[in-house]
Amino acid sequence: DIVMTQSPDSLAVSLGERATINCKSSQSVLSSSNNKNYLTWFQQKPGQPPKVLIYWASTRESGVPDRFSGSGSGTDFTLTISSLQAEDVAVYYCQQYYSTPVTFGQGTKVEIK
C-alpha cells in the first residue's frame, strides 16, 4: 500500500497570510504513461463531506478559488492557500489514486491564528 504522510498535523495562520501543507507518498504516484501525478487534495469542514479542491496534483476543480494551488511531483506535494480566509478553516487531506488501495493522508487541520 502507498502510505501518504502529511505535515504538519495542524497549523494556525493569520488571516490573509499563506498556509502551506505538505504531503509525501511512500512511492511515486507519477505515471510514466501519461506524465500525470495521481493525487487529489480535499477540504473537509465540520459536519460536511470532503470536497475536491485539486486533482492531478495541480488542476484546480471548477469553482475553487484561485488562492488554492497544488504543486509537486513524484512523491512530494504541496497545497498552498495564498491568502487565508475565515472560510478556509477546515481539515485538508491528500489522496493518491495511482494504485489500490486508494489511500489518504492523516489530514491537516488549518485554523486562524
Add this chain to the structure above:
Amino acid sequence: QVQLVQSGAEVKKPGASVRVSCKASGYTFSSYCMHWVRQAPGQGLEWMGMINPSGDSTTYAQKFQGRVTMTRDTSTSTVYMELSSLRSEDTAVYYCARADSGYFYLIDYWGQGTLVTVSS
C-alpha cells in the same frame, strides 16, 4: 447537478449487519464507478472499496474482505454497501463517492454521509 443522497443514520448491535444506500442523480449512472469511504469519529478517511459502472466487478480493501459487499441497481440508480459482523470499531460516518468516468479511482463527488453507530 450531480447528487448522491444516502440513507439515514443507523444504530446496530455488535454482530449485526448494516446496509447503506446511495441514490445518484444528475449524471449517467451506468458510466461511473462508486467508492465507499468511512470516517470514524474525529478520525481520518479510510477507503473501503469500489464497484465498477456495470456492477459486475468490485474491489475491496483487504481490511474489509469477507465482511463488505457492494452492489448497484441500475434501474433505481442506487448503490448499496453492506457491512457484516459489526463491532464497535465500525462506528463511523460512511460516504459514497463517485469516481471519474475515465479514471476509476479519481473521486469527484461525495454523498452527505451516513452515521452508523454500533453499540450494545
